[in-house]
Amino acid sequence: MTYRVLIADDALDAVRTFLDYIAVTQQMPLTAARWWEKALARVETLRFMPRRCPLAPENKFSDHELRMLIVDHCLFIFDVDDGTRTVRVAKFRHAARLPSAIDEVH
Numbered sequence: 001m002t003y004r005v006l007i008a009d010d011a012l013d014a015v016r017t018f019l020d021y022i023a024v025t026q027q028m029p030l031t032a033a034r035w036w037e038k039a040l041a042r043v044e045t046l047r048f049m050p051r052r053c054p055l056a057p058e059n060k061f062s063d064h065e066l067r068m069l070i071v072d073h074c075l076f077i078f079d080v081d082d083g084t085r086t087v088r089v090a091k092f093r094h095a096a097r098l099p100s101a102i103d104e105v106h
Helices: 009-025 029-047 057-061
Strands: 004-007 067-071 074-081 086-094
Touching: 004 029, 009 029, 009 074, 009 086, 029 067, 029 074, 029 086, 057 067
Parallel strands: 004 086
Antiparallel strands: 067 074, 074 086
8 A cells, every 4th residue: 555645835945945055055956956856756755664764853842753764864754644644744854953843734
């Protein structure tokens, strides 16, 4: 069985900020585009066995289980709803940034 993968607007906004930094500030637009292709392909793999990913540091701030998908020092923080077979990517951050509480995505 597969899961549907949803990415919250807040997570997408954080990804856009990260990509802008790479493309504009670092002047590497091709690198940014390639990274996003790679990251999106990895996020799509959450359709299958999403619990294979480890618990996220943010899990300690949450009343439900939060996991992380790691892509090149970046974390996609997500939860899994078995009832609706949905994976919700709630947050994106660089691994060097400290974890913080995540608002409910549902």
